[in-house]
Amino acid sequence: MNAVVIISGGMDSVTLAYYLKYEHDEIEDWTYLSFDYGQRHHKELQYAAFHANKLGANHYTISLKPVAMLLARSGSVLVDYSVPVPEGHYAEESMKSTVVPNRNSIMLSIAVGVAVAQEAEFVAAGMHAGDHFIYPDCRPEFVEAFNTAEQLGNQGFWPGRIIAPFVEITKTDIVRIGTGLNVPYEHTWSCYKGEAVHCGKCGTCVERKEAFEQAGVKDPTTYE
């Protein structure tokens, strides 16, 4: 039995990998998929590879650069480098510029294609409740509707399903779960900027700090 996990190298998807490994000992082969959609930096992808190696998973990084060129028109800071990375809390309007058009749908579609090809039990992704406000493609209703569509689109070819175990919990809960599973968070990357250390100011850094604080867990991250 095998399964496919979408992993970025950030805290959420890395915790997901450890969580699934712990929860699903019936899965013998893990396939981790990372995506290069033309993001500003690739620091997190190195961490994805690190954890794949640690957990004995196959790891593929899929280049979607030809797609990114077309998506970059949208003024998303993650793919359009002319837009400055906004600072401050996720809940602010400016964070909308961190949306990559249809990102989760694109990644999930490809992951399901791989899962059909490998007859995988499931495709797992790490979206969580803290993402719901800004990112519509992280909401449970999207995941559910998308899973329904994929079941219909692969009827007779795939008995699997899409799972998002963290979709109803917060990043703080994720840190708690991961700490219980000894996830080495110093080997994860959140910051939208790709400097030597986390900037501590962009939306995802602010969220990262908050999650450790609220979980009452020592934050191993070096911030600028």
Add this chain to the structure above:
Amino acid sequence: MNAVVIISGGMDSVTLAYYLKYEHDEIEDWTYLSFDYGQRHHKELQYAAFHANKLGANHYTISLKPVAMLLARSGSVLVDYSVPVPEGHYAEESMKSTVVPNRNSIMLSIAVGVAVAQEAEFVAAGMHAGDHFIYPDCRPEFVEAFNTAEQLGNQGFWPGRIIAPFVEITKTDIVRIGTGLNVPYEHTWSCYKGEAVHCGKCGTCVERKEAFEQAGVKDPTTYE
């Protein structure tokens, strides 16, 4: 106003392009997307470019080769060149080997991403009733469910929708519509093999011949 059309260079999507151009004169800019997912040959992509040029559309061919490597494991003849192309009618069991895992979902997800980035009115794709038997991702219930998922996944970012105007009609009907619109079918490609002329024997050639016959339209195709 602009719109995105998925076009392969085959009869169905080429007819779709002419049909949409005729039906939607409110659309000023057309973006045609073709996909190179590692298929055996690229003859049809040249025809896609030909019609884009004729109809004044922007045309992008998106390479999904890194994805194709992973999908090729499935034993689909279209991406796994070690499997011979089956001959005979589509309705036969062997034609299942012509399924590319989750192809329409992958192409539609990317097309919707582009549509969100461009604030396009719609994404159009050319699946038709004759595909339903073999390909679950060509069925109306898939298109509808997928559209629902994409609406949810892009809530607040995309007022558009996915349309599949031919999803309930047959290839014969498509030939009738296209003939009325003067579609130059000699500049379309169906054959799964990529030889100098259409083989006349593979599932899609058999289907092509039948569509012209049943529509009572002279078939301009040269078969081997």
